[in-house]
Amino acid sequence: xxxxxxxxxxxxxxxxAILLPEEPEDMWHAYNLIQPSDSLRARAxxxxxxTSDAGSTASQRIALDLTIQVTSTEFDISSGQLHVAGxxxxxxxxxxxxxxxxxxxxxxxxxxxxxxDGWDSVALDMLxxxxxxxxxxxxxxxxxxxxxxxxxxxxxxxxxxxxxxxVAVPRKRRGDASNHDKxxxxxxxTVLSTLLRHMDISNISTLPSKDGQPAKTVPLxxxxxxxxxxxFLAFIKAExxxxxxxxLLTLLPSIILSHSSSPHVxxxxxxxxxxxxxxxxxxxxxxxxxALMDKFLALMRQDxxxxxxxxxxxxxxxxxxxxxxxxxxxxxxNALFRANSVAERRRWVGLVDRVKxxxxxxxxxxxxxxxxxxxxxxxxxxxxxxxxxxxDLDESDGEEEANGIDAGDGEMII
Numbered sequence: 001x002x003x004x005x006x007x008x009x010x011x012x013x014x015x016x017a018i019l020l021p022e023e024p025e026d027m028w029h030a031y032n033l034i035q036p037s038d039s040l041r042a043r044a045x046x047x048x049x050x051t052s053d054a055g056s057t058a059s060q061r062i063a064l065d066l067t068i069q070v071t072s073t074e075f076d077i078s079s080g081q082l083h084v085a086g087x088x089x090x091x092x093x094x095x096x097x098x099x100x101x102x103x104x105x106x107x108x109x110x111x112x113x114x115x116x117d118g119w120d121s122v123a124l125d126m127l128x129x130x131x132x133x134x135x136x137x138x139x140x141x142x143x144x145x146x147x148x149x150x151x152x153x154x155x156x157x158x159x160x161x162x163x164x165x166x167v168a169v170p171r172k173r174r175g176d177a178s179n180h181d182k183x184x185x186x187x188x189x190t191v192l193s194t195l196l197r198h199m200d201i202s203n204i205s206t207l208p209s210k211d212g213q214p215a216k217t218v219p220l221x222x223x224x225x226x227x228x229x230x231x232f233l234a235f236i237k238a239e240x241x242x243x244x245x246x247x248l249l250t251l252l253p254s255i256i257l258s259h260s261s262s263p264h265v266x267x268x269x270x271x272x273x274x275x276x277x278x279x280x281x282x283x284x285x286x287x288x289x290x291a292l293m294d295k296f297l298a299l300m301r302q303d304x305x306x307x308x309x310x311x312x313x314x315x316x317x318x319x320x321x322x323x324x325x326x327x328x329x330x331x332x333x334n335a336l337f338r339a340n341s342v343a344e345r346r347r348w349v350g351l352v353d354r355v356k357x358x359x360x361x362x363x364x365x366x367x368x369x370x371x372x373x374x375x376x377x378x379x380x381x382x383x384x385x386x387x388x389x390x391x392d393l394d395e396s397d398g399e400e401e402a403n404g405i406d407a408g409d410g411e412m413i414i
Contacts, residue, residue, distance in 0.1 A: 001026040001130040004110060013118025017127060020110045024080035025155050028369070029130035030105055031075040031082055033123065036340045037116030040084055041067040042103045048094045064094055068101055069116070073338075077158060077369065080107075117342045120349045121356075122365070126337075138286055140199055141221040142191065143271070144228055145263030146184070149191045151198060152268060156285045158369035161265055162198045165191050188235040201247040219281060220251060223260040223271045230257060256280055269371035289372040292329060292364060296385055297375075305389035309379035313393040318354055322386040328361035333381040335368040348382075361387070 001019055008015035016039075021027055034040060044066045049059040068086030075082050082105040088095050095101065105111055115123060139154040147169040153160045167190050169183035199220075222229040233255060240248040258277055260267040271277060273290055281287040299307035308317050314330070317323055323330050336348045355361040366373040376383060 001029055003131045008119050013115060013120060015119065016112055016114040018110055018112045021107050027080045027082045028157050031073055032334055033126050034070055034073055034084055034113060035338060036070050036072065037342060038070045039067060039089060039114040039116065040070055040103060040111060041065060042105060042111035043109060044101065044103050046095060064092060066092065066095065066101055066103065068103060121353050122337055122349045139219050139221060139281065141268055142195060143260055143263055143265060143268050144224045144232065146228060147187055148263045150265045151195055152265060154286060157367040163194055165194050188232055192236060192239065201251055220255045221258060222255060223258040224263060225260060233257060286370060289364060289366055292331060293372045293375055296331065296383055299385060305391050306386045308393050309383035311380060311382055314382050314384045315351065316393045317384050317386055317390055318351060320390060321359055322388060322390045323355050323361045323384045324359035324387050325361065326387045328359065328387040329385040330355045330361060330363045331376055331383045332365055333368050333373050333376050334365050336381050
């Protein structure tokens with residue numbers, strides 16, 4: 001995402017940002033940034049009907065700049081399309097004030113965003129992250145079996161199925177495996193050509209360097225039941241040597257093999273959660289968040305009162321200063337910041353600000369489109385690893401309720 005212009009007052013959160021989405025990942029960032037009650041201005045196509053003096057009517061589609069007050073957003077992850085609905089909030093000669101319209105945000109088409117309730121700390125962090133050009137692709141993955149392969153792109157915020165490849169492979173017959181072997185070669189060739197078309201290894205992205213070390217090539221993960229992934233890697237090596245394809249030869253050291261329970265996309269979560277893979281991918285944001293969720297669940301199993309989940313329990317832990325320096329971590333889903341209620345969004349922004357500021361703890365905003373975020377969703381979208389054990393956060397406490405920490409039904413009292 002390119003930031004073309006911004007005028008944001010950090011004191012009161014007023015102002016606007018003009019943004020230009022340049023790749024599909026940017027549409028996910030835009031989806032998280034744009035919230036109900038925000039003001040959005042973008043180019044739109046609108047059908048306009050005109051009536052002549054003689055009473056005849058004629059309609060035509062024209063391009064015009066529209067400003068709407070957002071009421072809802074819809075993001076299609078497979079196509080990367082973002083539809084933003086709202087009411088027209090700025091006068092236009094072709095469109096009535098207050099009429100409903102849906103803006104379809106597209107790549108390489110700028111839009112202007114002004115926050116309805118101001119640019120808070122979480123929105124500013126999202127804006128900064130969206131415009132960080134170094135953070136892009138984290139991992140390519142192929143989950144495969146005999147005749148079926150799912151090519152996936154894993155970014156910092158989502159897992160995208162790029163293409164599903166299916167090739168009929170004859171069964172291996174006793175005493176005659178030639179047809180089966182020819183079918184597998186054809187299948188491997190199709191998967192490799194499809195993968196290279198999507199990866200564009202001649203201009204492949206790299207992970208940002210750390211501590212002065214050279215940047216790393218984006219890893220490629222091959223996973224399958226049995227030995228299909230191993231055979232595919234052997235095929236890739238043979239093709240790279242036969243064709244003297246330098247980009248493909250450069251890619252070979254970054255290929256990681258793993259076992260999966262099935263050739264389907266859902267088994268990718270199981271593969272990425274394994275200790276062997278998280279160790280090899282320790283530099284990626286996905287792996288770090290997966291490791292934190294694993295740590296949280298391990299603490300829950302130990303039942304030592306250092307792992308708590310759910311809005312009421314986590315808010316109580318933060319209020320007691322237990323999510324602070326020395327190991328405290330707040331895990332919160334980005335889905336909470338897309339709530340329709342302004343008060344609800346402010347509730348979670350306030351919680352994040354308190355942990356970061358007053359308590360000095362770590363905050364991790366997990367993507368709802370990653371497996372770690374989906375696991376967190378099952379825990380109420382918010383959890384915490386405490387600096388020290390705190391007992392009975394799930395029990396009613398009259399003194400805390402009297403102080404306005406919790407109402408007992410998960411809502412804050414102001």
